[in-house]
Amino acid sequence: xxxxxxxxxxxxxxxxxxxxxxxxxxxxxxxxxxxxxxxxxxxxxxxxxxxxxxxxxxxxxxxxxxxxxxxxxxxxxxxxxxxxxxxxxxxxxxxxxxxxxxxxxxxxxxxxxxxxxxxxxxxxxxxxxxxxxxxxxxxxxxxxxxxxxxxxxxxxxxxxxxxxxxxxxxxxxxxxxxxxxxxxxxxxxxxxxxxxxxxxxxxxxxxxxxxxxxxxxxxxxxxxxxxxxxxxxxxxxxxxxxxxxxxxxxxxxxxxxxxxxxxxxxxxxxxxxxxxxxxxxxxxxxxxxxxxxxxxxxxxxxxxxxxxxxxxxxxxxxxxxxxxxxxxxxxxxxxxxxxxxxxxxxxxxxxxxxxxxxxxxxxxxxxxxxxxxxxxxxxxxxxxxxxxxxxxxxxxxxxxxxxxxxxxxxxxxxxxxxxxxxxxxxxxxxxxxxxxxxxxxxxxxxxxxxxxxxxxxxxxxxxxxxxxxxxxxxxxxxxxxxxxxxxxxxxxxxxxxxxxxxxxxxxxxxxxxxxxxxxxxxxxxxxxxxxxxxxxxxxxxxxxxxxxxxxxxxxxxxxxxxxxxxxxxxxxxxxxxxxxxxxxxxxxxxxxxxxxxxxxxxxxxxxxxxxxxxxxxxxxxxxxxxxxxxxxxxxxxxxxxxxxxxxxxxxxxxxxxxxxxxxxxxxxxxxxxxxxxxxxxxxxxxxxxxxxxxxxxxxxxxx
Numbered sequence: 291x292x293x294x295x296x297x298x299x300x301x302x303x304x305x306x307x308x309x310x311x312x313x314x315x316x317x318x319x320x321x322x323x324x325x326x327x328x329x330x331x332x333x334x335x336x337x338x339x340x341x342x343x344x345x346x347x348x349x350x351x352x353x354x355x356x357x358x359x360x361x362x363x364x365x366x367x368x369x370x371x372x373x374x375x376x377x378x379x380x381x382x383x384x385x386x387x388x389x390x391x392x393x394x395x396x397x398x399x400x401x402x403x404x405x406x407x408x409x410x411x412x413x414x415x416x417x418x419x420x421x422x423x424x425x426x427x428x429x430x431x432x433x434x435x436x437x438x439x440x441x442x443x444x445x446x447x448x449x450x451x452x453x454x455x456x457x458x459x460x461x462x463x464x465x466x467x468x469x470x471x472x473x474x475x476x477x478x479x480x481x482x483x484x485x486x487x488x489x490x491x492x493x494x495x496x497x498x499x500x501x502x503x504x505x506x507x508x509x510x511x512x513x514x515x516x517x518x519x520x521x522x523x524x525x526x527x528x529x530x531x532x533x534x535x536x537x538x539x540x541x542x543x544x545x546x547x548x549x550x551x552x553x554x555x556x557x558x559x560x561x562x563x564x565x566x567x568x569x570x571x572x573x574x575x576x577x578x579x580x581x582x583x584x585x586x587x588x589x590x591x592x593x594x595x596x597x598x599x600x601x602x603x604x605x606x607x608x609x610x611x612x613x614x615x616x617x618x619x620x621x622x623x624x625x626x627x628x629x630x631x632x633x634x635x636x637x638x639x640x641x642x643x644x645x646x647x648x649x650x651x652x653x654x655x656x657x658x659x660x661x662x663x664x665x666x667x668x669x670x671x672x673x674x675x676x677x678x679x680x681x682x683x684x685x686x687x688x689x690x691x692x693x694x695x696x697x698x699x700x701x702x703x704x705x706x707x708x709x710x711x712x713x714x715x716x717x718x719x720x721x722x723x724x725x726x727x728x729x730x731x732x733x734x735x736x737x738x739x740x741x742x743x744x745x746x747x748x749x750x751x752x753x754x755x756x757x758x759x760x761x762x763x764x765x766x767x768x769x770x771x772x773x774x775x776x777x778x779x780x781x782x783x784x785x786x787x788x789x790x791x792x793x794x795x796x797x798x799x800x801x802x803x804x805x806x807x808x809x810x811x812x813x814x815x816x817x818x819x820x821x822x823x824x825x826x827x828x829x830x831x832x833x834x835x836x837x838x839x840x841x842x843x844x845x846x847x848x849x850x851x852x853x854x855x856x857x858x859x860x861x862x863x864x865x866x867x868x869x870x871x872x873x874x875x876x877x878x879x880x881x882x883x884x885x886x887x888x889x890x891x892x893x894x895x896x897x898x899x900x901x902x903x904x905x906x907x908x909x910x911x912x913x914x915x916x917x918x919x920x921x922x923x924x925x926x927x928x929x930x931x932x933x934x935x936x937x938x939x940x941x942x943x944x945x946x947x948x949x950x951x952x953x954x955x956x957x958x959x960x961x962x963x964x965x966x967x968x969x970x971x972x973x974x975x976x977x978x979x980x981x982x983x984x985x986x987x988x989x990x991x992x993x
Contacts, residue, residue: 330356330357330360331360331364336357337740338740339357339460340458340460340461340740340742341458341460341654341740341741341742342355342358342458342459342460342654342657342658342740343355343357343358343738343739343740344652344654344736344738344739344740344741345734345736345738346734346735346736346737346741347736347741347743347744348600348602348652348736348743348745349652349734349736350652350657350734351459351652351654351657351658351661352738353661357460358459358460358658358661359661361460361463362459362460362462362463362658362661362662362665363665364463365462365463365466365662366662366665366666366669371670371671371672372420372421372670373666373670374466374666375417375418375432375466376413376415376416376417376432376434377415377416377419377420377421377423378415378416378419378420378421378422378423378425379413379414379415379416379432379634379635380413380414380415380514380566380567380570380571380634381411381412381413381414381627381630381633381634381637382411382412382570382574382580382623382624382625382626382627383409383410383411383623383624383625383626383627384409384410384411384412384579384621384622384623384624384625385407385408385409385410385621385622385624386400386407386408386410386435386437386584386619386620386621387405387406387407387408387619387620387622388400388401388402388403388404388405388406388407388408388618388619389404389617389618389619389620390404390618391403391404392527392618393529393530394529395527395529395535395588396527396528396529396535396647396648397528397529397530397646397647398439398441398444398527398645398646398647398648399439399440399441399645399646399647400437400439400440400444400645401618401619401647408437408438408439408440409437409438409685410435410436410437410438410621411435411436411438411633411637411681412433412434412435412436412621412623413432413434413634413637413639414431414432414433414434414514414566414570415431415432415434416429416430416431416432416480417429417430417431417432417449417469418430418466418469418470418480418481418482419479419480419481420479420480423479423480423563424480424559424563425558425559425562425563425564425565425566425567426510426550426555426556426558426559426563426565426566427480427481427559428481428482428504428509428510428552428555428771428775429480429481429482429504429509430449430450430451430504430509431449431450431451431509431511431514431517432447432448432449432450433448433449433450433517433519433520433541434446434447434448434639435519435541435621436637436639436643436682438684438685438686439645439686440686441645441646441686441725442643442645442684442686442688443643443645443682443684444643444644444645444648445639445640445641445643446521446539447521447639447640447641447659448519448520448521448522448539448541449519449520449522450508450511450517450518450519450520451500451503451504451508451509451520451522452518452520452522452538452540452607453499453500453503453522453604453605453606453607453752454500454522454604454605454655455491455494455496455497455500455501455605456494456496456497456604456605456655457496457603457604457605457654457655457742457746458654458655458658458742459654459655459657459658459659459661459662460658461494462655462658462662464490465490465497467486468486468487468489468490468491469482469486469487469490472484472485472486478778482504482775483774483775483777483778483779484778484779485779485780485781485784488775488776488779488784488785488788489781489784491788492784492787492788492791493787495749495750495791495816495818495819496605496746496749497605498749498750498753498791498792498794498795499605499606499749499750499752499753499756500605501753501788501791502753502756502757502768502795503756505768505771505772505775506756506760506764506767506768506771506834507549507550507551507764507767507834508549508834510549510550510551510552510555511548511549511550511566512548512549512550512907513548513566513569513570513844514566514569514570514580515543515545515569515570515573515580515844516543516545516546516547516548516549516839516844517543517547518540518541518542518543518547519540519541519582520538520539520540520541521538521539521540522604523538523604523641523651523653523655523656524536524537524538524601524602524651524653525537525538525539525648525649525650525651526648526649526650526651526730527586527588527647527648527649528647528648528649528728528730529647532728532730532731534649534730534732535588535589535590536588536589536590536591536593536594536601536651537586537587537588537589538586538587538608538613539584539585539586540584540585540586540587540615541582541583541584541585541621542582542583542584542585542615542617543580543581543582544581544582544583544620545580545581545839545843545844546837546838546839546840547834547837547838547839548834548838548839548845548907548983549834550904550937551767551937551938552767552770552771552774553933553936553937554904554933554937557902557904557933558904558905561900561902561904561905562905565905570623571626572873573844574623574624574625574626575626576873578844578871578873579622579623579624580622580623581620581621581622581623582620582621583617583619583620583621584617584618584619584620584621585615585616585617585618586615586616586618587608587610587613587614587615587616588613588616589601589608589613593613597612598748598751598823598826599745599748599751599752600743600745600746601651602651602652602653602654602743602746603653603745603746604653604655604656605746605749605752606752607752609755609827609829609831609832610829610831611827611829611831632679632680632681633681636671636676636679636681636682637681637682638667638670638671638676638677638679638682639663640660640663640664640667641656641659641660641663642660642663642664644727645727646725646726646727646728649729649730652732672696672697673695673696673697674692674695674696675695675696675697675698675699678697678698678699678700689718689719690702690719691706691707691708691709691718691719693707702718704716704718706718747819747820748819748820748822748823749794749818749819749820750791750794750795750818750820750822751820751822751823751824751826752826753795754794754795754796754822754823754824754826755826755827755828755829755832756832757795757796757799758796758828759828759829759830759831759832759833760832760833761833761835761836762990763835763986763989763990764833764834764835765799766989766993768799769799769802769803769806770806772788772792772799772803772806773802773803773806773807776788776803776807777806777807785807785809786809786813787813787816788803789803789804789807789809789812789813790813790814790815790816791816793812793813793814793815793816794815794816794818794822795822800812835986838982838983839981839983840981841870841871841981842867842870842871842872842907842908842977842980842981842983843870843871843872844871844872845872845873845907845908845980845983846872846873846874846875846905846906846907847863847867847872847873847874847875847906847907847908847909847910847980848875848877848896848901848903848905848906848908848909848910849863849874849875849876849877849909849910849911849912850877850878850898850909850910850911850912850913850921850927850930851876851877851878851883851884851886851892851894851912851913851917852878852879852884852912852913852914852916852917852918852920852921853884853885853886853914853916853917854884854885854886854887854913854914854915854916854917855884855886855887855892855912855913855914855917856886856887856912856944857886857887857888857890858887858969858970859912859944859967859969859970859972859973860886860892860912861970862970862971862972862973862974863910863912863942863967863973863976865973866973866974866976866977867973867977870977872977872980875895875896875901875905875906876892876893876894876895876896877894877895877896877897877898877901877930878892878894878896878897878898879897879898879917879920879921879924879927880894880897881894881895881896881897881900882894884917887914898921898924898926898927898930899926901930902926902929902930902933903929903930903931903933903934903937903939904933904937906934906939907939907980907983908939908940908941908942908980908983909930909931909934909939909940909941909942910941910942910943910967910976911930911931911941911942911943911944911947911950912943912944912967913944913946913947913950914946915946917946918946918947918948918949918950919949921947921949921950922949922950922952922953923953927950928950928953928954929954931950931951931954931956932954932955932956935954935956935959935964935988936992937984938963938984938985938986938988938989939963939984939985940963940964940965940976940979940980940982940983940984940985941963941964941965942964942965942966942967942972942976943964943965943966943967944966944967944968945966945968959991961985961987961988961991962985962987963979963985963987963988965979
């Protein structure tokens with residue numbers, strides 16, 4: 291790719307702090323006055339803690355960067371045995387089915403034959419929380435897939451968000467330290483609503499695009515089954531003739547996108563902190579196998595040169611309107627693990643696990659991840675032989691001379707444990723230039739140095755594009771999330787700095803956040819290394835609501851029952867929702883169940899105070915007159931209705947429940963999202979309504 295000129299560093303004074311702005315427009319504090327100079331653990335003064343050492347401005351990261359090596363080495367080993375990030379996870383087995391041959395694009399064996407199935411293991415996780423944290427924390431979700439291909443294991447290690455906070459891996463320890471519990475007090479857990487995190491973000495303008503994404507509903511998914519996945523970085527695909535194409539990887543959920551609302555997330559964490567795990571487990575056990583389609587954004591050098599942003603910048607996306615996603619296969623998860631520790635906990639993903647036909651680019655964050663992950667696995671799993679564990683071992687034949695070490699399950703057989711050797715057929719494996727992995731022969735030149743390419747310097751334009759691509763409902767959620775998080779920040783200057791960045795994104799958003807925080811006046815907009823591009827085309831692919839499902843399939847209806855409930859309506863609801871491919875669960879005053887109108891007994895799965903409406907995508911209340919009167923006296927029953935209404939869920943009800951609705955404060959506000967159920971045919975009409983998942987018009991009225 292063409293070389294670009296680097297910016298010079300600019301230095302200025304802000305109060306008692308000396309600030310410099312780097313090539314990418316980043317603003318950082320430097321030592322001055324009584325502030326000590328940053329050093330390595332050996333006491334060597336550090337000149338640049340923002341950029342890793344590269345061969346040229348856009349070249350690869352160099353292994354000789356001892357500051358990067360020391361910093362990430364220490365970070366990788368600072369917690370044992372739990373993962374430093376992605377500690378809380380859920381894994382499942384399945385397969386990948388190739389839709390078509392991609393031999394014209396890549397020589398990767400997994401993509402050569404239409405209809406071929408490849409075994410895989412997928413793990414989903416939160417990022418910031420510890421293993422004991424709740425599932426519905428506002429957080430990025432990890433989305434990692436290990437393909438056991440015929441030519442070795444390929445790990446596609448990504449997230450449910452296509453961009454990241456930082457542009458260079460040298461800042462990863464700082465990012466995670468800021469997001470984790472504050473070290474002097476050990477809290478807050480699994481949340482970023484505290485001073486350290488927002489202090490880091492406010493001083494790292496490259497993070498602003500990601501800040502918009504994490505304040506969106508993407509970070510509170512309804513289910514792991516209903517979220518997208520992304521490889522984040524730009525990779526290469528290389529065909530048998532050595533031709534290279536750039537590629538970005540996408541996972542598209544077959545059942546559409548869906549998230550919860552914030553108040554619902556808070557209550558879900560109390561009602562069931564294992565909500566996402568339980569949802570995945572139950573779906574697979576019931577045979578409702580989660581599915582995603584794998585999509586590729588493929589583009590060439592010419593597009594990379596003409597695109598408004600640098601394709602090596604991990605804080606940027608390529609909108610699907612500019613490079614459509616080509617669907618090439620599907621992933622089906624059809625088997626839960628036999629043992630959580632042996633599989634989900636011990637699985638080791640590495641961005642460096644590639645197969646012939648797929649290769650890296652010089653994305654500096656990806657280069658640092660490749661460098662880091664082996665260290666991480668050694669620290670966490672205790673041995674260089676972690677690949678001997680069944681969950682990590684390839685399914686294809688493998689041959690090498692690596693030996694010994696802690697817990698070696700297999701060693702080289704025979705006399706030879708080295709190469710070259712002269713033992714012929716008995717001398718063990720040999721390299722194969724024709725079949726083996728070949729790194730793409732990219733031209734390289736440039737001076738050695740710590741660089742941030744000026745092509746990485748636009749930090750606000752895509753944040754604006756993302757925000758304006760949301761529906762009005764989602765924009766409101768983003769503003770509310772900023773206000774909530776920053777209201778937990780005790781330092782006024784940090785709140786003001788975030789608003790100053792938002793002014794470069796959208797005036798309306800910045801105004802809503804400033805008003806929500808009670809700022810007496812708006813700060814001036816933050817200095818921008820590049821002015822915000824205000825005419826980028828909007829992308830409806832960035833909205834969750836615009837990319838939701840077209841039915842209630844895979845969702846769950848909660849039906850609150852009392853003695854005397856109309857058996858015909860109960861039967862009709864059960865039939866209609868099961869025909870739709872949805873789950874149905876009964877809640878009752880006692881877990882034993884209720885006696886229906888015909889004298890039959892209906893088993894309940896939940897007691898009312900253990901089965902709140904937040905557990906369900908839609909609800910129905912079927913009660914006798916006497917039963918409804920009793921429910922009206924029950925605080926959990928009143929909350930069941932009030933929460934469902936406040937969370938904009940579709941509600942089915944019989945006329946007998948009026949006393950309960952009045953006590954819950956919703957009867958006078960009954961709207962088109964509430965369906966009166968009086969005859970069996972109403973059940974089909976109700977399930978059709980529920981396909982929209984939420985009655986968002988209610989939120990506008992309630993707001």
